[in-house]
Amino acid sequence: MSDTATDSSTEAVADDGIDRKLLLGRPHQHHGMLWLTASIVLFAIFLVSYSLVTNPRFEWGVVFGWFSSERLFTGLLRTLGLTAISMVVGIVVGVILALARLAPNFIIAGVAAFLVWIFRGVPVFVQLLFWGFIAAIYPRIAIGIPFGPEFFSVDANVLITPFLAAILGLGLNEGAYKSEIVRAGLLSVNRGQTEAAKALGMRRFTILWRIVLPQAMKIIIPPTGNQTISMLKTTSLVSVLAFPELLYSAQLVYSANFKTIPLLIAASLWYLLVTSILSLGQFYIERHYNRGSGKTDQLRNFPRFSKTLRSRPPKQEVQS
Amino acid sequence: MSEVVVEARGVVKNFGDLNVLKGIDLTIRRGDVTCIIGPSGSGKSTFLRCINQLETLDGGYIIVEGQPVGVKIKKGRVEAQSNAEAARSRENIGMVFQSFNLFPHMTVLGNICEAPIRVKKESRAVVRKRAYDLLDRVGLAAKAEVYPAALSGGQQQRVAIARALAMEPRLMLFDEPTSALDPELVGEVLDVMRGLADAGMTMIVVTHEIGFAREVSDHLIFMDDGCVVEQGDPRSVLHSPQHDRTKQFLAKVL
Ligand SMILES: Nc1ncnc2c1ncn2[C@@H]1O[C@H](COP(=O)(O)OP(=O)(O)OP(=O)(O)O)[C@@H](O)[C@H]1O
Numbered sequence: 214m215s216d217t218a219t220d221s222s223t224e225a226v227a228d229d230g231i232d233r234k235l236l237l238g239r240p241h242q243h244h245g246m247l248w249l250t251a252s253i254v255l256f257a258i259f260l261v262s263y264s265l266v267t268n269p270r271f272e273w274g275v276v277f278g279w280f281s282s283e284r285l286f287t288g289l290l291r292t293l294g295l296t297a298i299s300m301v302v303g304i305v306v307g308v309i310l311a312l313a314r315l316a317p318n319f320i321i322a323g324v325a326a327f328l329v330w331i332f333r334g335v336p337v338f339v340q341l342l343f344w345g346f347i348a349a350i351y352p353r354i355a356i357g358i359p360f361g362p363e364f365f366s367v368d369a370n371v372l373i374t375p376f377l378a379a380i381l382g383l384g385l386n387e388g389a390y391k392s393e394i395v396r397a398g399l400l401s402v403n404r405g406q407t408e409a410a411k412a413l414g415m416r417r418f419t420i421l422w423r424i425v426l427p428q429a430m431k432i433i434i435p436p437t438g439n440q441t442i443s444m445l446k447t448t449s450l451v452s453v454l455a456f457p458e459l460l461y462s463a464q465l466v467y468s469a470n471f472k473t474i475p476l477l478i479a480a481s482l483w484y485l486l487v488t489s490i491l492s493l494g495q496f497y498i499e500r501h502y503n504r505g506s507g508k509t510d511q512l513r514n515f516p517r518f519s520k521t522l523r524s525r526p527p528k529q530e531v532q533s
Numbered sequence: 534m535s536e537v538v539v540e541a542r543g544v545v546k547n548f549g550d551l552n553v554l555k556g557i558d559l560t561i562r563r564g565d566v567t568c569i570i571g572p573s574g575s576g577k578s579t580f581l582r583c584i585n586q587l588e589t590l591d592g593g594y595i596i597v598e599g600q601p602v603g604v605k606i607k608k609g610r611v612e613a614q615s616n617a618e619a620a621r622s623r624e625n626i627g628m629v630f631q632s633f634n635l636f637p638h639m640t641v642l643g644n645i646c647e648a649p650i651r652v653k654k655e656s657r658a659v660v661r662k663r664a665y666d667l668l669d670r671v672g673l674a675a676k677a678e679v680y681p682a683a684l685s686g687g688q689q690q691r692v693a694i695a696r697a698l699a700m701e702p703r704l705m706l707f708d709e710p711t712s713a714l715d716p717e718l719v720g721e722v723l724d725v726m727r728g729l730a731d732a733g734m735t736m737i738v739v740t741h742e743i744g745f746a747r748e749v750s751d752h753l754i755f756m757d758d759g760c761v762v763e764q765g766d767p768r769s770v771l772h773s774p775q776h777d778r779t780k781q782f783l784a785k786v787l
């Protein structure tokens with residue numbers, strides 16, 4: 214049996230002048246063009262690198278000095294914190310808006326659709342400015358009965374700090390985007406799942422939390438990595454609110470020492486480093502969810518993930 | 534005569550302009566197995582879904598276990614039930630679907646235990662014990678820790694039956710439980726249902742399995758075009774149907 218492959222006859226079946234023996238070999242590769250284009254690109258790379266090294270205005274010593282400085286590092290930590298909190302706010306807001314848009318009450322659904330329209334349609338930079346200048350619209354923020362007595366009121370400038378303005382601006386914008394993804398995820402779950410859960414007497418919240426959302430996660434989770442990376446970079450817009458995250462920390466330094474380019478490079482290196490790490494995470498998330506596009510494969514992968522979502526490991530539920 | 538479990542009178546259901554149920558009258562007694570047969574689109578599934586409020590009625594009423602379905606009477610007025618009240622009334626009614634509808638992200642055991650734990654707030658230990666007993670009963674004790682995707686259709690449907698039974702329902706609804714199965718898997722599911730009938734469970738079964746209906750049911754209902762055309766003892770309905778539509782339908786399926 215094993216001989217048939219190597220022994221296969223190369224006798225011509227038709228008289229077409231083709232030498233069958235030659236066809237058994239792999240085709241000869243021409244590398245000429247490849248080498249030519251590669252050399253041109255390599256030369257271009259050389260020119261750029263040469264200028265990077267020899268142009269004294271890059272001031273690499275200054276770059277690395279500030280790159281490893283405590284001030285930029287503190288700014289980086291603030292950037293990371295801002296990214297994490299905005300993403301969490303975004304996910305919570307996204308789930309709430311998605312549920313509201315699917316609500317049977319059309320006023321609730323309409324209001325949610327309107328909010329998504331606003332928070333998605335207005336550039337996030339402009340939204341950040343609005344939150345930053347909120348005190349110009351509402352100088353005092355009060356808790357009380359509408360048109361009745363106030364129990365408590367604060368100066369908007371005191372309550373809405375640059376940090377809170379940043380979280381509101383970034384989180385609500387993210388939430389509006391997220392709501393679309395969450396909605397798609399919720400709608401992707403077969404209606405039979407909800408019906409089976411209803412037939413078992415489950416309450417609406419239990420059905421959502423235990424049956425529908427875990428299955429929607431397959432759709433919701435993968436884009437989240439990309440959005441986190443995007444959010445990390447978007448936080449640099451917050452510099453306009455004078456919140457000392459990574460970019461604004463760098464700006465504070467160069468406004469004093471005028472080493473503008475080296476500081477921007479130092480900040481960029483940090484952004485690149487963190488986005489690279491996050492991209493690696495994203496790679497693993499995507500691989501986890503794409504492994505085999507076969508249906509059974511996905512189903513089999515999925516439970517493993519849902520286990521990690523549970524607060525209690527399944528083994529503990531199993532008491533014998 | 535034994536006590537009445539389901540009393541349906543003049544049940545009407547419309548989907549937009551489509552009049553799907555045109556006044557169904559039905560009485561189901563404790564311990565009876567009632568089979569519903571009829572052509573596709575005659576409203577069998579819709580009627581079953583009305584019984585546990587997966588559809589709302591457009592006319593008539595259904596009383597299950599002495600409780601009006603979907604409504605409550607308060608100060609001499611009829612009011613719609615809240616979602617929570619509807620959920621509570623579904624606790625006593627088990628339902629098995631044509632497409633199984635197991636929860637793919639939970640193991641077999643998880644599927645069975647979820648509702649008793651979350652809805653009835655029973656202790657894990659008690660529910661697990663019952664789940665294993667039920668799995669034993671449907672012949673799947675070895676599959677407790679497996680995910681539904683790893684089961685055959687017949688096995689999935691048997692798990693779905695066990696899942697419904699775990700809520701200890703007083704009435705079981707089956708909507709063509711074997712229609713999505715390969716012919717060689719139909720028997721194992723019907724065997725489980727036969728066992729359930731022998732154990733005295735009140736069951737309403739929509740089915741195309743005329744043999745099962747003849748053997749197991751106490752009461753046979755033939756539906757066509759949103760109406761109950763003929764009903765009675767399965768042998769007499771199947772062997773000496775009174776109505777032309779019944780005769781035509783049986784001529785096709787027998
Ligand atoms: N959600 C719905 N919206 C609109 N029409 C519906 C809906 N559900 C059912 N119908 C229609 O109602 C009619 C009865 O459907 P039903 O599913 O009750 O029939 P059935 O007797 O169970 O048929 P089958 O044997 O094919 O399952 C059909 O014409 C169907 O198209």
Ligand SMILES: [Mg+2]
Nearest residue numbers: 577578579709
């Ligand atoms: Mg049907």
